[in-house]
Amino acid sequence: MESFFSISCVHVFSVLIVLFMKMTNHIETFENLTSDKFDSLVEQDLPFIIRQAAFGSCLRNWNKDYFGQKIASKQVSVHVSTSPLLDFINKNFSYCVYDFIEFLKLCSEENGLYYYLRSIGNHSSKEIANLSEQFPEIANDVEYPEFINFCAEENCPNENECPNRHLFSSVLRISSRNLSIWTHYDVMENILLQIIGRKKVILFPPTDAPFLYLKGDKSEIIDLEAHDLDKKYPMFNNATRYECILEPGDSLFIPSMWFHNTKALEYSIGVNFFWKNPQLIHHYDRNDFYGNKDLKLATHAYVNLDKALQHLNKLPDKYRKFYISMCIAKLNKSLKSIS
Ligand code: AKG
Numbered sequence: 001m002e003s004f005f006s007i008s009c010v011h012v013f014s015v016l017i018v019l020f021m022k023m024t025n026h027i028e029t030f031e032n033l034t035s036d037k038f039d040s041l042v043e044q045d046l047p048f049i050i051r052q053a054a055f056g057s058c059l060r061n062w063n064k065d066y067f068g069q070k071i072a073s074k075q076v077s078v079h080v081s082t083s084p085l086l087d088f089i090n091k092n093f094s095y096c097v098y099d100f101i102e103f104l105k106l107c108s109e110e111n112g113l114y115y116y117l118r119s120i121g122n123h124s125s126k127e128i129a130n131l132s133e134q135f136p137e138i139a140n141d142v143e144y145p146e147f148i149n150f151c152a153e154e155n156c157p158n159e160n161e162c163p164n165r166h167l168f169s170s171v172l173r174i175s176s177r178n179l180s181i182w183t184h185y186d187v188m189e190n191i192l193l194q195i196i197g198r199k200k201v202i203l204f205p206p207t208d209a210p211f212l213y214l215k216g217d218k219s220e221i222i223d224l225e226a227h228d229l230d231k232k233y234p235m236f237n238n239a240t241r242y243e244c245i246l247e248p249g250d251s252l253f254i255p256s257m258w259f260h261n262t263k264a265l266e267y268s269i270g271v272n273f274f275w276k277n278p279q280l281i282h283h284y285d286r287n288d289f290y291g292n293k294d295l296k297l298a299t300h301a302y303v304n305l306d307k308a309l310q311h312l313n314k315l316p317d318k319y320r321k322f323y324i325s326m327c328i329a330k331l332n333k334s335l336k337s338i339s
Helices: 002-023 035-044 064-071 100-108 206-211 234-238 296-312 317-336
Strands: 028-030 048-051 075-081 094-099 114-118 166-175 180-184 189-196 199-204 241-246 250-254 259-264 268-276
Touching: 064 100, 075 100, 094 100, 100 114, 100 166, 199 250, 206 234, 206 259, 241 250, 296 317
Parallel strands: 028 048
Antiparallel strands: 048 250, 075 094, 075 114, 114 166, 166 268, 180 259, 189 250, 189 268, 199 241, 199 259
C-alpha cells in the first residue's frame, strides 16, 4: 500500500513537471556580452536575461538612506491599491502624491496597501520619462553598458540612419512586495534592469494575441497564477508562456510587441530603458509618452476596419456573414505571406 502510494506520488509529480515544462518556455541567460552578440540576440526577437552587466553604481548605492540624502522631498505620483494585482482596464487603484522618502517607507512595509511608482515626465503625462530630467540627482548612478550602443548625441539629427540605438525613455519603477502589473505589450524594445529585490516576469510572444483576451494593448486576464483560468478564459490554454525570475543585477531584454507581466517577489526597485527602432522613426505616434501607443499606420488600419464592419453590419445576416468571411480570408492570405 505504502509503495503504491509512493509510486503514485512520483507519477503525479513527474506529470506535473512535464506539464510545467510544456507550459513554460526557457529564457536564456548571458554574461559578458559584446555588442555584436547583443545585436544578434536582439535580432532573434526572443527575450533573454543579461547577468551582472555594467549598469553603474545604482547596483551598489541605491537604498533608503542614499535616496534620503539625494531626493527625500521629491514629489512622486504613485499608483495605490488595496489589491496586489493592478488592473489598468478596471482601474482598481488611485494616484496619490507623496514625498519620495515617505513613498519608499510606505512601499517597503506591509500595511495592507500596494504601491507602484512608474516615473513619468515632469508635466504629468505630456512628457517622456527620463531619469536625467526627472531625477538628475541619481541619474548618473545608472550607466548603459557599451554593448547596447546608445548614441552619444543627445538629439541625434539622423536617427533613422545613425548606426547607434536611440534612447526613448528611462523609467524608474518601484513596487511593494507581491505587486503585479497588468499584462501588456509595448511598441518599443526595452531592457528591464532589476536593482533591488527579486521580480518574476511572465512573457507571451506576439502570436499569442488571439489567446490573451485583449482590450487594446492590455490583457483582461489579471491573475496569471489563478487555478481556474481556463473556465473564464478557455483560449488562454493555447498561449506559450515564458517565465523567469530576475535577481538584483539581472536585466531582461523585452522585445517589442511581446506581452509581459511582472510581479515583485520582494520590495523592488528597477529601471527600464526603451529605445526606438530606426525603421519605425516615422511611424511612432508623436503623442506616445509611454512607448506603448500603436504605430500610426496600425491605428489608421483599426479605424478603417471599424468602418468596414459598420458598413457590413448594415447587411442582412446571410450577406454579412459571407462578406466578413471574405475579409477574414483576405487577412489570412496576407498573414500567410509574411515569413
Ligand atoms: C516594462 O518593462 O515594460 C514593464 O512593464 C515593467 C513593469 C515593472 O516591472 O514594473
